[in-house]
Amino acid sequence: MRNVLISGGSRGIGRACVEAFSRAGDRVAFLYRNREDKAAEVAGQTGAYPIRADISDPEVVRQAVEAAAAHLGGVDILVNNAGAALLGQIQDVTDAQWRNLVDTDLSGAFYLCRAVAPLMVRQHGGAIVNIGSMWGKTGASCEVAYSAAKAGIRGLTMSLAKELGPSGITVNCVEPGLIDTDMNAALTAEVRQALREETPLGRMGTPAEVAAAVLFFASPAAAFITGQVLGVDGGMAI
Secondary structure, eight states, X not given: OOEEEESSTTSHHHHHHHHHHHHTXXXXXXXXXXXXXXXXXXXXXXXXXXXXXXXTSHHHHHHHHHHHHHHHTSOSEEEEOOOOOOOXXXXXXXXXXXXXXXXXXXXXXXXXXXXXXXXXXXXXXXXXXXXOOTXXXXXXTTOHHHHHHHHHHHHHHHHHHHHHGGGTEEEEEEEEOSBOSHHHHTSOHHHHHHHHHHSTTOSOBOHHHHHXXXXXXXXXXXXXXXXXXXEESTTTTO
């Protein structure tokens, strides 16, 4: 039984990860920011421990990791999933919007890795799985802040894999494509259909399919895999 901490666990891909690790028999804590109703629902269904935290605040992250480690008995696996999106042309992106997105999508993952790394180093083992995006690989028009932040997740993954590898810690990244989540539900039906048509497999993916990749990277089967980026995108980023 492993101790797992997942950010953004109240819905979408994060929720699917909470459910997958819970089904596997692991002890799970998850972070959420606003949706207390959804967090309570996930906790009630899975037995996972919910912690309210805004991961863009480094002190809040430090306290949240301490709370998770105390409740679970440590942290063996970290899944950096929490994130936000922003549509708009670059000239319309305000300074506040840029800071909010980068602080959540990139800095939040950094803060969590920084807080969890010493725990994993002391036990000489662990797994970190970062959730990026295919747009971090290809770039998305009118999503410059999101694409830049997710590209940063790629760099964070590769750098930490080198730094933490000698301590027996693996660091990998999953890059979803068009997934059936609340984030993509905000797109118009026409845009979603166009994206389906650009996807070789011709459909949207599911949160559970992304969670399966996360579960693999955190499993003993992936013990000799680190610094890797796996697209779960139906072939769209080829």
